[in-house]
Amino acid sequence: MLAALRHAARFARVLWVLKRHGAWFAVRRLGPLPWPARLLVSLAALPAPGRDDEADEGKRLVAALHALGPAYVKLGQTLATRPDIVGPGLAVELGALQDRLPPFSGEAARKVIEEDLGQPVDSLFPRFDDRAVAAASIAQVHKARTADGRDVAVKVARPGIRTQFARDLDAFAWAAKWAERLSPEARRLRATDVVETLREGVERELDLRLEAAAASELRETMLGEPHYRVPEIDWHRTARRVMTMEWIDGTPLSDMATLDARGHDRHALAERVVQIFLKQAMRDGYFHADLHQGNFLVEADGTLVALDFGIMGRLDRESALYLAEILWAFQERDYMRAAKSHFKAGYVPGDRSVADFAMALRAIAEPVHDRPVEEISAGDMLAQLFATTAAFDMETQPQLLMLQRSMVMVEGLASTLDPRVNLWASSRPVIESWIRDQYGLEAQAADTLIEAGRSIGRLPDLARAGARLLERAERDGLPIDPRSLAALKGPDRPHPMTAGVIGALVGALIVLLLS
Structure with a gap:
């Protein structure tokens, strides 16, 4: 009973923050609420009149999640992978949710390092900068130097972050359980499944050894790729709450002015971002899935360096073949082939019309052909696609949800670098090469x-x-016609x-x- 009261108090604060940031629409869209929830909503809303207009809903929800803390930021990032739940437009907005928080002290970082690695910081890193160069909800990064003269980036988990996340995730689970008991809409959206997905993702991110392993695997698969690389992991200085990797001197992809001043070709960078993502997804089945500007640096020679491997995606060969066939068919404007690929993969029920589905895909794709990204709304396009799949009883494919989110993010990243870039044209060489390899x-x-x-x-x-x-x-005397034999x-x-x-x-x- 006491735990339930604590959870209820926490969610009263959540509702108050949503109201204060003008994100009350998120509550309204839950539909008719049972009376206990309505009472809690009413009481929570009283001291926070807030604004509740319809403009910039996604931005207001993002601001509210930032104000609520790390677990809510992660919840928003998880919901960004579920456009079937929050809607394509809001999924795009949540996909841009930046995981940034004020840093904790260098003294606290040193204590975590010594506890996990079992050695004094000065023996591990004769030079260690107490000032963090980046800080997020789970960890922050410090620059350091090893005894052999290598500059490294040391990622250190926030003290007490595991306990904080456990408390908030327990509250999420409690709310989801009651929501499913009281609300048909919550049952339809599988609220408890969403919370469990979030819990699994956070557990992976809280163990920095797993992030190090993800970086190591991606580095191996991308070895030899021109003008793209992943930093090397220092496994001897990596533990559950500490990850050490080589230091990268480069320009953040978000710093357009410096990129231009140093003579980097932003159009080439935009195309490289698109093509590298497709190679990882289709060729390797393992891709970087946190594709925002803060997670990439550009070295002096134009090499693109990926950072932050807490969110990764996997795609099996069957799904990769499906993706390639769909993209190729869209490239060739062969919508019948695209439709047949959906049916062959079992994504659309076999009793639906292939011709009708092909026509629906044509209606989605034709308006965006030969147009630059700046003239295409990824949110509108996804909204049409989800409306179409719903009309044809196409079930959501879990293995494609992360891919869909990542494709929207990579499109946004490319268009920020160069609004004139054409996503279809940039992806064509990769798709052609991969299909040739697969069907050769x-x-x-x-x-x-x-x-x-x-x-x-x-x-x-x-x-x-x-x-x-x-x-x-022999037993029953089964007759067989000689003509059959x-x-x-x-x-x-x-x-x-x-x-x-x-x-x-x-x-x-x-x-x-x-x-």
């Missing part, structure tokens, strides 16, 4: 081998099924399994010749 001769041979292996794996089951059929025939045998055709083995051998030969 070697890829087809590899797929043939995989399918043959699956067929061989099914042989024991087929044999057992055949034995059961023969036993039944003749048809099964066929005129001197090789056995299906023989054909499969031959196909596999030919595929293996092709792979050997091409390797």
